[in-house]
Amino acid sequence: MNKFRSFAVILIFGLFISIQAHAQVHVGVYHSGIINQVGVGTDNEKKYFGELRLDATDLIDFPFGVEGMFHRNFRRGEWVNLHAGIMLGINDEGDGRFGIPLGLTFKPIAAHRNFAVLMEATPNVYLSPGSGDLSIRTNIGLRYTFRKEKD
Structure with missing residues (x-):
């Protein structure tokens, strides 16, 4: 990864984390065939x-x-959330990716709603020069949301 991309990734990650300093945060691990992902995000109940x-x-x-x-x-x-959105990505070879994730977040344990199971499908297209490959990625994963205790 060249220095500019490394700096951009660190900058984006740092800004994202600093925004979350006073908010609920979720973390997740996801599996999609040969590619696994780890994630950190804002409160997925909002x-x-x-x-x-x-x-x-x-x-x-x-x-x-x-x-x-x-x-x-x-x-x-109480048991499930249905969500959709936009995904933008880049890899260290300079290939970009755009997609539309569609997901279901299940909260299977009544006494512990911070734990969730994610099922997601993301139709996406690679934005690299000379390419326009269309694919669909499916993920299954686990999420945990760290919530502040209410006074």
Whole structure:
């Protein structure tokens, strides 16, 4: 990854974390075939929430990628949330990616709603020069939201 991209990733990540200093934060691990991701984001129970995801694969010489996800909850329920949004990403080879994630977040434990299971499908297109490959990525993962205790 060249110095500019490294700086951009660190800057975006730093801004994202600093914005979250006084808010609820969720963390997640997601699996999608050969690509795993780790993510940190804003409170996924709000009407709008965001997430920064980093590729976490164990394949050698696989391009490292980072994605920003911006979602809107269309249904927020006690057991399940339905959300959709926009995904923008880039990898260290300079390939960009744009997608529209559609997801369901299940909260299966009544006594502990901070724990959730994510199922997501993201139709996406690569934005690299000379390419326009269309694909669909599916993720399944676990999320945990750290909430401040109410007084």
